[in-house]
Amino acid sequence: MYALIIAGGRGERLAASAPSPVPVKPLLRDATGRRLIDRVLDACAVLPDCRQIVVAGEIPLPAETTRVREDPPLAGPAAGIAAGVAAIPADYTGDVLVLPADLADPASVVTALDRPGVITAAGRLQPLLFRASFPTLKDACVGDFTDAPVMRIVKNLHLPEIELPAATVADIDTWADAAAHGYSNGYGQD
Template identity: 30%
Template structure:
C-alpha cells in the first residue's frame, strides 16, 4: 500500500509509527484499537493525533481498518512486543520512502494506540523537536547529545509517547527487538524529557481504565 505523500506541518519532516497489535491480555484479548467511545476508536484517536506526519504506519494485523494512505505492517513474529513493532514500523517507513524515491524523514513520532487524549502531548513533542532543530549545535547523531524526546507525566516515563531522529532510532531498533524492552533501546538515544499532563497520556490497559476514559465498546471482537 503506498504511503501518504502529504507533507508534514510546514517544513517539519516527520513520520509516525502507531503500535497497535498487542495481545490486550488485561482486556481479555479484546483489541485495544477497537475500543470506542461512541464517536471514535482508540485507533482513530491515535491516527488523528499524528495527522500531520507523513508517512504514517500502523503496526498491527491485516484486519485493522485503516484510512486510505496509512501504511500497515506487522512485527515478526506477531505479538513479539512493542520493540519488535517499532522495528517493523521504522523499516516499513524506510521501504516506503525508497519506493517513492523521497528522502527519509528527519523525525519519527512513536505512539501507542491506547492513549485517546494524547493529541496535546504529540504537539508538545513536535514543538520540542522543532526547537531542537533551531538550536545551535544540535546534532542527533552525536552520542553525547539527545536524539529525541519522550514524555514524562507525574514522574512516569512514557516510552510510547515520543519523537526521535529517524535514522538514530532506526539504527538502535535494527536488531534484537523480539520480546525486548522498549526502554532499553530508547535509553541508548539519551532522550530528553518533556513534561506532560497525566490526563493527556492516560492509557487503556484495563477495563477500569477503559471505563474511566469512556472507551468501553469494542467495534470488532478479535484480530
C-alpha cells in the first residue's frame, strides 16, 4: 500500500485568520508537541507495508518518507496527486490511499478506507479522501493538472462512496479549526 499525503498548499486561510504568525499548516503542534502531519503519517503507518509519499515543500519529514513536489510548485492538490502517482513504480498493482495533511482525525478516515472508495460526509463528496487501485489512479492522472480540480481525477476512478460523519472528516483550514482541534497551543494565542 502507498499513502499519498497532500501537504503542499500555502495555508492562506489559516495564516490570515491566526492572531499572530504560525508555522506552515502541516507543522502546527498540539498540546503534546505532535505535528499535524505526524498524526496523518502515524495513522497510515499502521497499514501493512505502507510506503508514504508526502507532496510538500521543504518541511522536516521522517527519513523513511518520500517527498515529492508538484510541478510547478503550489499548482494545487490535483497536481500534487499526479506528482505522487509519478513517484510510484509503474508496475505497482496495489492500492493508493490519498489524504490531506490537515485532517483532524486521520486515524478514523484511514480505518474507514479499508477498501477502495471515496469518503462522503453529510452527502458531500470529499475528493481528497479516497483509496483507489494504482493502475486506475495512474490512468486518471494522465495530463496536466496544474490548478485543476481534484474532481477531474476522482470522477474517473468510479469509486463507491463511504459515508462518514462530518466531524470525522474535519480538516484544519482556519485558526478557529486549529483551536477547536487542539492545535493552537504554543503560539501565544490561547
